Every structure is written in structure tokens, then in C-alpha cells.
Amino acid sequence: MNTDAVRSTPTPSTPSPTTMTVWRQSRYGGPDVLAETLVDRPVPSPDEVVVEVAASSLNSADIRILRGDPLLVRLAFGLRRPRTPVPGRDVAGTVVAIGDAVTSRRVGDRVVGEISGGGLGECVAASADRFASVPDGLDLATAATLPLAGGTAWQALDLGGVGEGSRVLVVGAGGGVGTFAVRLAVLRGADVDALCSAAALDVVAELGATRVRDRRATDLADETPDSYDAVIDIAGSAPLRVLRRLVRPGGAVVLVSGGTNRVFGPLGRILRAAVLSIGARRRLRSLVAVAKPEITAQLVALAASGDLQPPVERTFRRADARAALAHVDTGRTVGKIVVTA
Ligand SMILES: NC(=O)c1ccc[n+]([C@@H]2O[C@H](COP(=O)([O-])OP(=O)(O)OC[C@H]3O[C@@H](n4cnc5c(N)ncnc54)[C@H](OP(=O)(O)O)[C@@H]3O)[C@@H](O)[C@H]2O)c1
Incomplete structure (x- = not known):
């Protein structure tokens, strides 16, 4: 070309x-x-x-x-x-x-x-x-x-094992990946809590989340431990140990972003997550999403049916x-x- x-x-x-x-x-x-x-x-x-x-x-x-x-x-x-x-x-x-x-x-x-x-x-x-x-x-x-944001959210939900009846928390639900993560989790039959910026509260609520809260007014360290089957972290700012205690044993935290290092970006956080996950019953899993036309095709079908807007x-x-x-x-x-x- x-x-x-x-x-x-x-x-x-x-x-x-x-x-x-x-x-x-x-x-x-x-x-x-x-x-x-x-x-x-x-x-x-x-x-x-x-x-x-x-x-x-x-x-x-x-x-x-x-x-x-x-x-x-x-x-x-x-x-x-x-x-x-x-x-x-x-x-x-x-x-x-x-x-x-x-x-x-x-x-x-x-x-x-x-x-x-x-x-x-x-x-x-x-x-x-x-x-x-x-x-x-x-x-x-x-x-x-649909393709990049929707595909990333889809792969994040897969990595977190999100399906019918899962209890899910999406942290950073207001942007492209975040809004897809909420809606696709709802469509999978999950019960979804979402944290986003104040400006995004109404938009995220309309996607079908059960509970939507202002991310900056919520301290995750105060949340009840073992509350979720999966946490999808798109905001990337909460400490890994704080995120991990939110999932039940056998559950997973999916790290979509995080790490502000000017040279290495998310690599440090990915490495820390890998170390913290050794032998742990609550896994911290870093997502590296790739373009998948077969997922895009499924997103197109959902959008064409009106389920995904x-x-x-x-x-x-x-x-x-x-x-x-x-x-x-x-x-x-x-x-x-x-x-x-
Ligand atoms: N791991 C992977 O393979 C992969 C793939 C694609 C994207 N990503 C990452 O996912 C993240 C979201 O990507 P995107 O394309 O969806 O981005 P985007 O559409 O630009 O979304 C913006 C994000 O920033 C947050 N935000 C809103 N107001 C903010 C503020 N004042 N200060 C700081 N953050 C604010 C939003 O969350 P709230 O409104 O909820 O606060 C939202 O999550 C990025 O960090 C990106 O690098 C990772």
C-alpha cells in the first residue's frame, strides 16, 4: 500500500x-x-x-x-x-x-x-x-x-470470566472502553457496578449498570472485601492490593490500563501484578488486547439488533x-x- x-x-x-x-x-x-x-x-x-x-x-x-x-x-x-x-x-x-x-x-x-x-x-x-x-x-x-474499544472491553470480560450472574465492578466506566465494558457485561447477564467521572454518571446508568458512582468520591479501600467475581480496571489509578481484595477467592482483577511512567508506561504495573499473582487465589490479569475481526463481527450484530447503542x-x-x-x-x-x- x-x-x-x-x-x-x-x-x-x-x-x-x-x-x-x-x-x-x-x-x-x-x-x-x-x-x-x-x-x-x-x-x-x-x-x-x-x-x-x-x-x-x-x-x-x-x-x-x-x-x-x-x-x-x-x-x-x-x-x-x-x-x-x-x-x-x-x-x-x-x-x-x-x-x-x-x-x-x-x-x-x-x-x-x-x-x-x-x-x-x-x-x-x-x-x-x-x-x-x-x-x-x-x-x-x-x-x-465498535472495533478497538468494543474489542478491548470484550477481551477484558473474557479474561475476567464474566458471564451470566457474574458480579462485576468496572472502574473507569465513562470512556470508550469503559462504556463498552459496562454494556457488554450487562448483555452477558452480569450484575454490574460502575465507577466513573461525575460527567459520565447518567450515560453509564443508561447502559444498564445496577449501581453507578462517582469514581473520585469513592474510596475503594473502604469497600467490602470479596464483593465481586471480577473487577475490570480501566482507570488504572487504584493500588493493586486494594483492587485485589475486592474480588472473591477464584475471582480476577483485569488490568486494562495503569502506570504513568514516561518511558515504560504500564510495564511496571504489569510486572507487579504478575509477582503479586504468584500462588494467589485472587488473580491480577493484565490485558493486552489485539484486533479481532471476529469480535468486531459480533459487536456489529449486537449494534444492528439495537442491543448495543x-x-x-x-x-x-x-x-x-x-x-x-x-x-x-x-x-x-x-x-x-x-x-x-
Ligand atoms: N490493555 C489494552 O490492551 C488496552 C486497549 C485499549 C485501551 N487501553 C487503555 O484503556 C484506557 C481507556 O481507553 P479509551 O480509548 O477508552 O480512552 P477514552 O475513551 O479516552 O476514555 C477516557 C478515560 O479517562 C477517564 N477519565 C475521565 N475524566 C478523566 C479525568 N479528568 N482525568 C483522568 N481520567 C479521566 C475516563 O473514565 P471515567 O469517566 O470513568 O473517570 C475514561 O476511562 C486507556 O488508558 C488505554 O490506554 C488498554
């Missing part, structure tokens, strides 16, 4: 059929490092499709990659600048070209998937098997909210992509932020 071939100066002119505009970063930094840039339209390699992007949803992962923060991110994504310089990992749109070896897709298919980036551009090329189909009854802006705090136009990323950068998102063409 050659989406990254810069065709001209960073000032976009009227795109021709062979060019398109993308928001592209040439170094790590805040949203201001993005420039709207004219590049060649991608040509699919044999196993790829080209998707015309209708919508992309933003995640805190986009901010970490944009900023290269923690520094460990740069080892994985590129030392001086990200190898995929156009942010936007959640992509929903229409297939406009297919590679020679692709048999699973046709031009005109509506698809959604988590890819390595490119959602903040007109078109993106990615492996065909990264995408799930979107039925006509589901709008592409809603579909775009992801809360969207705000929708930005692609022309305002920097403002959209700046909003996510505040860390105060309630639900999801969507960017549409």
Missing part, C-alpha cells in the same frame, strides 16, 4: 482522482503536528482492499501513538515518527478497490475494522481479513465506534480532525468520539 507517498506540499489543493487528502504527522507531538496533506490514493496489494472512509472513531491509543508517549510506544511504532503516519485505527466505510487475491469482498461492500491507522484520510488500504461486514441497517458512524459524546467532521484528537487528548471523553467524512 502506498497511502503514505506524499505527492505535494502539505497545503491541499483540489484532489484529482489519483490523489486524496489525509491528516498526516511527520513527527511525534500533540494534535498540532498533524497537517492536511495531499497524497497518492492507495493501490491495494494482492490481499488488500481499499476502503473509502465514511467514519473513524478515536481512541486513547491514537493519542499515545500521536505523541509517542510513553517512549516504549516508539520502539513498537517507529523511533522518530510513527510508521503509519495517518491516525485513526477504527475505520468504517465502503470498499472501492480490491487486490487480485481477495475473494471475500466486492467493490461496494460496507465494512468496519481495526487497522494500523489511516482513518483520518479519505481512503485507506488494509488486509481484507481485518474487516467485518456492516449490514445496511447499521450506519457507518456507529459501526466505527454506543454512546457518542461528539461527532467531528474530518476537516476538524485536530480538534477531535485534542478532545480525546483531555482524557475526559464520555463514550466515544467519531470523525466523519
Whole structure:
């Protein structure tokens, strides 16, 4: 794929059929490092499709990659600048070209998937098997909210063994992953308590949680021990021992985030969790979520049926992509932020 071939100066002119505009970063930094840039339209390699992007949803992962923060991110994504310089990992749109070896897709298919980036551009090329189909009854802006945050929440609930009748606490329930964790746990038949910021209380209550409280007005050290089968920690600020005493013996704390070290990020907390879990009856399990199109497909089915209606705090136009990323950068998102063409 050659989406990254810069065709001209960073000032976009009227795109021709062979060019398109993308928001592209040439170094790590805040949203201001993005420039709207004219590049060649991608040509699919044999196993790829080209998707015309209708919508992309933003995640805190986009901010970490944009900023290269923690520094460990740069080892994985590129030392001086990200190898995929156009942010936007959640992509929903229409297939406009297919590679020679692709048999699973046709031009005109509506698809959604988590890819390595490119959602903040007109078109993106990615492996065909990264995408799930979107039925006509589901709008592409809603579909775009699903893959990364929904997939992470799904995998967190799996790791915590959450199912029918489970008692679950979601700490940090107000953001993208948090709102999906609450709703998906409710749909699994769990009894869900949630802690979130004051601004998110009403939104989280509407997702079906049994009890919703202000995270900053609640001291987890005061909670009754052994109260839950699983704790899903997305806020990442409570001490591990405090979280662990909340689950019953045999239960699990799933660590979705945590650790503010500028260089190593969550690695220290992950290591401490592993050490504390040696021989323990209450496990601390660190989540490393990966893109799973088969989970995206199940999320699409739930959204199409109306059971899953992801809360969207705000929708930005692609022309305002920097403002959209700046909003996510505040860390105060309630639900999801969507960017549409
Ligand atoms: N382990 C993995 O594989 C994995 C995968 C994806 C994401 N993550 C992590 O999950 C976390 C959430 O990701 P996301 O994409 O859902 O982020 P997001 O949509 O930007 O959510 C923002 C999060 O920040 C919290 N928040 C709200 N107001 C805040 C404030 N004033 N100060 C500090 N925090 C505040 C929110 O919780 P409340 O409103 O509930 O307070 C919410 O959990 C991130 O730390 C991300 O790195 C981990």
C-alpha cells in the first residue's frame, strides 16, 4: 500500500482522482503536528482492499501513538515518527478497490475494522481479513465506534470470566472502553457496578449498570472485601492490593490500563501484578488486547439488533480532525468520539 507517498506540499489543493487528502504527522507531538496533506490514493496489494472512509472513531491509543508517549510506544511504532503516519485505527466505510487475491469482498461492500491507522484520510488500504461486514441497517458512524474499544472491553470480560450472574465492578466506566465494558457485561447477564467521572454518571446508568458512582468520591479501600467475581480496571489509578481484595477467592482483577511512567508506561504495573499473582487465589490479569475481526463481527450484530447503542459524546467532521484528537487528548471523553467524512 502506498497511502503514505506524499505527492505535494502539505497545503491541499483540489484532489484529482489519483490523489486524496489525509491528516498526516511527520513527527511525534500533540494534535498540532498533524497537517492536511495531499497524497497518492492507495493501490491495494494482492490481499488488500481499499476502503473509502465514511467514519473513524478515536481512541486513547491514537493519542499515545500521536505523541509517542510513553517512549516504549516508539520502539513498537517507529523511533522518530510513527510508521503509519495517518491516525485513526477504527475505520468504517465502503470498499472501492480490491487486490487480485481477495475473494471475500466486492467493490461496494460496507465494512468496519481495526487497522494500523489511516482513518483520518479519505481512503485507506488494509488486509481484507481485518474487516467485518456492516449490514445496511447499521450506519457507518456507529459501526466505527465498535472495533478497538468494543474489542478491548470484550477481551477484558473474557479474561475476567464474566458471564451470566457474574458480579462485576468496572472502574473507569465513562470512556470508550469503559462504556463498552459496562454494556457488554450487562448483555452477558452480569450484575454490574460502575465507577466513573461525575460527567459520565447518567450515560453509564443508561447502559444498564445496577449501581453507578462517582469514581473520585469513592474510596475503594473502604469497600467490602470479596464483593465481586471480577473487577475490570480501566482507570488504572487504584493500588493493586486494594483492587485485589475486592474480588472473591477464584475471582480476577483485569488490568486494562495503569502506570504513568514516561518511558515504560504500564510495564511496571504489569510486572507487579504478575509477582503479586504468584500462588494467589485472587488473580491480577493484565490485558493486552489485539484486533479481532471476529469480535468486531459480533459487536456489529449486537449494534444492528439495537442491543448495543454506543454512546457518542461528539461527532467531528474530518476537516476538524485536530480538534477531535485534542478532545480525546483531555482524557475526559464520555463514550466515544467519531470523525466523519
Ligand atoms: N490493555 C489494552 O490492551 C488496552 C486497549 C485499549 C485501551 N487501553 C487503555 O484503556 C484506557 C481507556 O481507553 P479509551 O480509548 O477508552 O480512552 P477514552 O475513551 O479516552 O476514555 C477516557 C478515560 O479517562 C477517564 N477519565 C475521565 N475524566 C478523566 C479525568 N479528568 N482525568 C483522568 N481520567 C479521566 C475516563 O473514565 P471515567 O469517566 O470513568 O473517570 C475514561 O476511562 C486507556 O488508558 C488505554 O490506554 C488498554
